[in-house]
Amino acid sequence: MNVSSLQILPDAAQGYDQAATVLRDGGLVAFPTETVYGLGADACNDHAVARIYDAKGRPSFNPLIVHFANLDAVKQHVKWTAEADLLSQTFWPGPLTLVLPKKPTSPISRLVTAGLETLAVRMPAHPTARSLFTAFGGPIAAPSANRSGQISPTLASHVIQGMEGRIEAVLDGGPCAVGVESTIVGLTDKPVLLRPGGITEEQLRDCLGRPIAIRKNAEAISAPGQLSSHYAPTAAVRLNATEWNAGEMRLGFGDVACDLNLSPQEDLVEAASHLFDYLHRLDSKGHPVIAVSPIPHHGLGVAINDRLSRAAAPRDTGS
Structure with a gap:
C-alpha cells in the first residue's frame, strides 16, 4: 500500500470536516487523544479497518479499540453493565477503555474484534478528537498511530515520521497530555484490569469499592496492547x-x-x-x-x- 500524499489538517472546523470526509471515503486519519495519537478508520467499514492492520503491519488477532462521541452511541454496540455505568460516570470522557460483550446487532466490523465476542470501547476527552467524532457521526476504530510494535506517537510529527505514505491524513491537535495509552478494564465477568494506563489501579479500586483483579500475562489476548513486545524503539x-x-x-x-x-x-x-x-x-x-x-x-x-x-x-x- 502506498498513499501518494499525507494531508496535515488544522485543529479547526475545516480540519474536522476534511478528516470526516476521509473517513467516510474509507481512508485513514490519525488524530490526537489525551493519551496518544490514534489511527482512525470507519469502524463499520471492513475494508477501512483492514487498512489499519495493513498500514501498521499489525497482526489480525490483535483487536482494536472503538472510539465514540457519547455514551448513548456506546450503548448501541455493547451490553451495558452496572460496573460499566459506575466506571463511565467516573472516568468518561477520559483515558479508560472498557471491554464488554458486543451486541449481535452491532454493525461494527468483526475485523475490529479479531473474532472475539467482545468490543473495546472508549470515550476520549481530547477536544480535537471529540470534534472529529461529532463531524464524522459514527464509531471510529483506532489503535495507536505507529508501525506495529514501535514507539507510540504523542505528537503529529511522530505520526508523520512513521506513517507517511501509508495513511491519508493527520489531524494536528498538538501534544498528548497523558502520554501513555488508556487503561483497559474487562467487564465480561468480574472487573479485570487488562492493561494499566492513564487511570491507575488505585483509582479503579476506589471507584468500584473493592480490589480489581489483574490479568496474568500468560492468558490469551482479550484486548488491545497485551502482546509482550510492544512500544519498542529500534535500540x-x-x-x-x-x-x-x-x-x-x-x-x-x-x-x-x-x-x-x-x-x-x-x-x-x-x-x-x-x-x-x-x-x-x-x-x-x-x-x-x-x-x-x-x-x-x-x-x-x-x-x-x-x-x-x-x-x-x-x-x-x-x-
Missing part, C-alpha cells in the same frame, strides 16, 4: 539502570545526570507525558542501547513500567 532498552555504560543513551528519572530526564522532580504524571516522545528522541540518535533509570512502581508508574518492560522485551510482530 535495545535496558531497564532499572543505576549506572550508565559507554555508548548508551540515558533516559533518567529524578536527580540524575542523563541525556533526557522524564521528570527531575520525580513527578510520575510529568514522566508519563514525556515517555514516548523522549524514547523517540533518543532512538533517533542511532545508539544501540537506551538505558532507563528505575521508575517507582505505584500510581502512573505501573503504566510507565508496563510500557518500558514491553519496549525491552524480545521483539515479536505485535502491536
Whole structure:
C-alpha cells in the first residue's frame, strides 16, 4: 500500500470536516487523544479497518479499540453493565477503555474484534478528537498511530515520521497530555484490569469499592496492547539502570545526570507525558542501547513500567 500524499489538517472546523470526509471515503486519519495519537478508520467499514492492520503491519488477532462521541452511541454496540455505568460516570470522557460483550446487532466490523465476542470501547476527552467524532457521526476504530510494535506517537510529527505514505491524513491537535495509552478494564465477568494506563489501579479500586483483579500475562489476548513486545524503539532498552555504560543513551528519572530526564522532580504524571516522545528522541540518535533509570512502581508508574518492560522485551510482530 502506498498513499501518494499525507494531508496535515488544522485543529479547526475545516480540519474536522476534511478528516470526516476521509473517513467516510474509507481512508485513514490519525488524530490526537489525551493519551496518544490514534489511527482512525470507519469502524463499520471492513475494508477501512483492514487498512489499519495493513498500514501498521499489525497482526489480525490483535483487536482494536472503538472510539465514540457519547455514551448513548456506546450503548448501541455493547451490553451495558452496572460496573460499566459506575466506571463511565467516573472516568468518561477520559483515558479508560472498557471491554464488554458486543451486541449481535452491532454493525461494527468483526475485523475490529479479531473474532472475539467482545468490543473495546472508549470515550476520549481530547477536544480535537471529540470534534472529529461529532463531524464524522459514527464509531471510529483506532489503535495507536505507529508501525506495529514501535514507539507510540504523542505528537503529529511522530505520526508523520512513521506513517507517511501509508495513511491519508493527520489531524494536528498538538501534544498528548497523558502520554501513555488508556487503561483497559474487562467487564465480561468480574472487573479485570487488562492493561494499566492513564487511570491507575488505585483509582479503579476506589471507584468500584473493592480490589480489581489483574490479568496474568500468560492468558490469551482479550484486548488491545497485551502482546509482550510492544512500544519498542529500534535500540535495545535496558531497564532499572543505576549506572550508565559507554555508548548508551540515558533516559533518567529524578536527580540524575542523563541525556533526557522524564521528570527531575520525580513527578510520575510529568514522566508519563514525556515517555514516548523522549524514547523517540533518543532512538533517533542511532545508539544501540537506551538505558532507563528505575521508575517507582505505584500510581502512573505501573503504566510507565508496563510500557518500558514491553519496549525491552524480545521483539515479536505485535502491536
